[in-house]
Amino acid sequence: MFYREAGDFKTTYKADQAIFPIALDRWFVVTVVLVFLVVVPLLASNYMLESILTPVLILSIAAIGLNILTGYAGQLSLGTGGFMATGAYMAYKISTAFPGLNIVFVLIAAGLCAALVGIAFGVPSLRIKGFYLAVTTLAAQFFLLWLFTRVPWFVNNSISGVPTAPPRKVFGFLVSSADSDPIDRYLFVFIITVVLALVAKNLARSRIGRMWMAIRDMDIAAEIIGIRPLTSKLTAFAISSFYCGIAGALWSFAYINTVEPTAFDINRSFEILFMVIIGGLGSILGSFLGAAFIFLFPILLNVMPGWFGLEISVTLVTQVELMVFGGMMIFFLIVEPHGLARLWSIGKEKLRLWPFPH
Amino acid sequence: GTQNIPLLVYRTGPYAANGIAIFAGMIDYFKLVNNRDGGINGVKIKYTECETGYKTDRGVECYDRTKDEYGSIYSPVSTGITYAIIDKATHDKIPVFSMGYGRTSAADGRVFPYIFNFPSTYWSQATAIIRYIAKDLGGMDKLKGKNFAFIYLDHPYGKEPIPFLDIMAKKFGFTYDKYPVPTTSMTEQKSIWLQIRRTKPDYAIMWGWGAMNPTAIKEAASIHFPMDHFIGNWWSGSEVDVKAAGMLAKGYKSAAMHGTGKNYPVYTDLKKYVYDTKQADNLASAGDVLYNRGLVNSAYVVEAIRTAMKKFGNKPMTGEQIRWGMENLDVTAARIKELGMTGLTPPVKVSCANHEGNNPGIFVQQWDGTKWHMIGDFIPAMSDIVRPIVEQEAAKYAKEKGITPRSCS
């Protein structure tokens, strides 16, 4: 009864096809965005902004990227880290090669590089499917990281191979490197995230999104009704990698400040995959929920004993963290295999029926 | 108040074995200072741990989480995390003490006022190892025409010495082959050792960490590589690296920045004030190479704080004040004796321009199948070739970041 769509009539298809057709949803989303845009920067501590919100947002972008590929187009990928690394290294390369170039364009260019790489590694998906494909995407993961550590050109021959992100400005605000104000950095990342999320949502509800989902749900039937597997799969790989590339670049530029290979290793690929699955395959909202959950949950477990004044050794906490984390993942999968996003919508449905059980 | 100190630790994950020993040493020393002396000049040390699992992003998050309350000085014991927090710490005016790891060019204190990497950097260490080999061979001129194998972790850490090996190879006329070991398959080195068996290098030098080390040592032993011609750096020379191979590893050598074993007066105090009161963090590792490294690390930190207190008074020091203490640190032989660490750690003196300390170089230790033994004397680094490159790299960094190096004169 709290959540209702009744009385919310639509008279045109235009209205019905709006991004959030239900008024309550629309207001909710707008409010959330405004809160994060205005209220949060005013109230949140620097730690909150730079170590919690910023990385969660960046990971959300990567999760959206992978969700496009795995959740929408159904191509399981374990190469996310590699595509993120491509974005990070190319962003570094481009921004040092053209110091005057606005960072927004640097990001786009880096994303495009990642997209190209994504297409190259997406080609096998035309023949190889399911877990077989998943394993071959590891080739992208390992090959790309190998490439970036092996070829000094990518890091401008820096001896350590771990260059620091150069300081870059947007509208006069410093948004990358350690000297930038956490608020500026956060807002920069936030705006990019919102834009990319909107774009992803738009793609998902357009022709291309339906093509992806068709390929995902039944590729043979999709081909028979006129969907070309080649274009749909490769666009999925390209766009997904574009997102991951931007996420990787932001990770290096706006979060850890260095361009280093271990930030994009295989564990990162898995981490993003968890986010997508715990959040909900094929859901943009889920990407955010998943990113927040997977990133924050371990931190929460770490700091929680402190709140209760418990003196537990960090080692024990970490071991317990792994156990609880693993357990929670299984728990969530059992409770709702379709992820947090589905839990959310079931919650809404229950609210709609409330106080009646059905 | 208390002197708050953050510890970015890792006791889980792939490098847990190393972390367990090293952080036990660090913590036990703080406990010792608290229990024996009632803190540093009466200011008790309060440390907080944050588990990083050796992961860079977790390290950054730990840094951010701890820096407001505890941000006085960081020793992450991870080159990756060090790199990631160099800029942040500089911005936040918190010193980073990367003792014998991290960014080598940070030894130039003019460009990196907050980063310290004494008693020695990777580059210095590499030159000292070559110097040791030369000594072993009977003179620098004997290096000519020799061939070495360089086995390293394929990671920023492992790659640091490569430019220097290149420079020295040219300078002294030796050649060397590079064998990277990927972080994802540290335990699979068959092809490397097959190649080494074929090329039969005169010496093998290793820059390894974690599971890579024991694997390499075992493989070397099983191809019957002469173990006394196999030399690791000081992150490849602890008990966890050789124990798995046991007697097979007999003869294996490694660089060391400090002494091994428990035969130092400080251990008497440790036993009395820490172990016997059942406060030891991990008693099993006491006396291990990495445990001693932790002790030394903490001792330097404590001495730096003490130095700072001389100037700023006996109260908890801020990051900036500790930085001053680090920069004016002068641990003399006499002071080392007072600390009960004679033989455990060599003297070091840091200056504004030189954050590597005035005395870079290595000891060499050898595994006898059950224990590490120090062999020979301290081997100084070739600072004459290291320092110019340090300055050159630092200048390059300064230019890239738009930093004007401060003046130290």
Place this chain on the structure above:
Amino acid sequence: MTTRTTPCAGSEAAETEVILDLDDISLSFGGVQALESISFDIRRHEIRAIIGPNGAGKSSMLNVINGFYHPQKGTITYEGVVVKAMKPYHAATRGIARTFQNIALFKGMSTLDNIMTGRVNHMHAGLLAQALYIGKNRREEIRNREFVETIIDFLEIQAIRNTPVGRLPYGLQKRVELGRALAAEPKLLLLDEPMAGMNLEEKQDMSRFMLDINEQYGTTIALIEHDMAVVMELSSRIVVLDYGRKLADGKPDEIRHNKDVIEAYLGVAN
């Protein structure tokens, strides 16, 4: 579209041109000869039934027509052009749509989206327009949505517009699948047992839909169905397959009384 008096369009169809001509088609899988020198044609605007016992090769025939299987022998002429080694999506772009015997809907998508996918080849907005949902894409989405809504109305599935099809009961899924095929505005519609799993009333509905499609849009239909009452009444001509061979071909009345067909397929009870 009120009451129909003429049974079907069959009689006129006889005079119209041939839309699809299959000549001497043979298809085998390893040892199984699924089709053996089959020839028949389909004329524009007719309802052509393909019947035969289980495993006779009916579905395989449809697969050959839309390029999913490539026959080892024989020629396919579609709208006067010989087609060779056609990919399934080529068939779709040329106006051949179909439904499947084992429902092949996109389970994770809503009814609406499923039907909208049928229109992929009628939409052309660029990637950027789709990303921003502006201009051409928005107009296209709305235009096609309108078209799809007419299909939804036509098939009377308004109520399940937004239900994920995985949750629908079998019969409704069949209906949605028909909708998806219709959305492509096909010239030739291949229906593989569209009425399996339906009760009488639903079959009647389905029949009505097919006739309306055939009449309103002039769509040619190739129909596989095991319910003889339906086949006999709807189709203009029937081809009978029996384990890869063509057993008979002709008007319903001829087939009904064909001895071979009765023996092989219909049984005397019918």
Place this chain on the structure above:
Amino acid sequence: MPRKKALPHAVVPDSVVAVKEDVVAVNRDEGSDPLIRISNIEVIYDHVILVIKGVSLEVHEGHIVALLGANGAGKTTTLKAVSNLLGTERGDVTKGTIELRGEKVEKMTPSDLVNRGVVQVMEGRHCFEHLTVEENLLVGAYTRRDGKAAIQTSMEKVYGYFPRLKERRKSQAGYTSGGEQQMLAIGRALMANPSVILLDEPSMGLAPQLVEDIFEIVKRLNQEQNVTFLLAEQNTVVALKYADYGYILENGRVVMDGDAASLAENEDVKEFYLGMGGGDKNFSNVKSYRRRKRWLA
């Protein structure tokens, strides 16, 4: 409806066809406890979708009970509730009980049920794609302990029912035609030597004479081995012809039940399920917008 035999597909002995009605009656023991008793169950999918709203029904030993109803009425769901497969579809029996010979089925796993002789033929075939036809049949006999020879005999019997399967026995089930898969699904269930069979739309996708054959087999098993059937079927004409008792489901509720014969006489059933009411109904001139009568709106 005496049928001529000599059809190549299924050889059903005449004796089976010529069942006398009074023989049927003798077998029925109405007074005893039912074999399957479903009392007032409610099923919810996905925590929120209520599809069965208080269905009660009984199946007595040796009966053939038909579940009829339109698409989406809840037949499949009811059958799955009995065989305890709902859990795997995120469905839940939230109210009511289902008992098999007085035992609650919710405590049993599906394989326990098979061990008690209850086998289900699922809607939509569900063959093991990668196994050959023959292997599928052998897996069907998984629970049997009476030896290879007995299983072989059963297999021959199944091949006797469905000669087409024998021809295709070496090919992977995934590559057989729809109808062949349907035969396989039924044949596989028979391999378990069940005493109760839950049949979900057995006639779907089968050629007309095979439909009759299938029901003849049902009848014969019922007669000769006293196998009990609960079947969901769209083909109402045939279903009511062979069943003893019928339930009509609509929208998750039982709207009518009774002896098959009396149901077949019911005017509404006649009109909506048998297509016999309202005069000349056929497929080519159905009225476009016909008011549907429903028991429940």
Place this chain on the structure above:
Amino acid sequence: MDMLYNILIAPFLEIAKSPSFFAEVVIGGLMSGVMYSLVALGFVLIFKASGVFNFAQGVMVLFAALNFSGLLDAGLSIWLAFPLTVLIMVLLAWCIERLVLSKLVNQQDIILFMATIGIGYFLQGFGEFLWTGNVRKLDVGIPQDAWFFGDIMIQQSDVFAAVVAGILVIVLALFFQYTRIGRALRAVADDHQAAMTVGIPLRSIWLIVWSVAGFVALVAGIMWGSRVGVQFSLSVIALKALPVLILGGFTSVPGAIIGGLIIGVGEKVAEIYWGPLFGGAIEEWFAYILAMLFLFFRPQGLFGERIIERV
């Protein structure tokens, strides 16, 4: 031109120059291939039986080895520690079946896949919790020295591992071939629901299979552990087993061995003769690329079951 010469010709000249070394490389490759196969075998078992891509297999190797060496360190004899560890693995299988798999019947593959990763996390934390993150030495008397046949060196431990792997594969292959369960497993992998309707008890089937996989993990853990010590990185070997797995085909026991041998030889030869041209460590990705190219021609792997594509 030079580049082409270096890539296309020089390595072969080198091979020709020293055939005995080449032989050694090949043998070395075969041996490490066997070691991968041991891990891959566990994957195959579980995939074959339930269609679950068990990513926790690597951690199970670690967990088994940790328990085994932990018990040995606690003073138990091998003859006691081994059956005890087997028991622990069976118990683990039971827990996994009870708490995880039985709740996820009939879910999408990817969900089950994720669940196994969750299991992996749990086990890793649990293993470290029980036995700490220290490196443990494992010595069960597997000979660690090498034999020299003229120029060619063969490690005794490799030969030992190969023999053990061979026995394991034969036993498992026979098990799948000649038992009723073998067929039932394949049925389960195809369709959980249908398998239940024919009376296959998923519970006990899964218990059996996971127990056997746990046993295989223990064997792999002992082999690997006595080589490199029992430590966290054992769980990472699983990554190396993946290309082996897809090359051989997910569902084939012999495929795991053949795939292992191909990958082992391929990557060693590539690393030694071509690696230096690219700065080394091409092993890291070579196996994946090799497997990928291979799959292009046979999407189901060497011995995998044909992927059924039908409408």
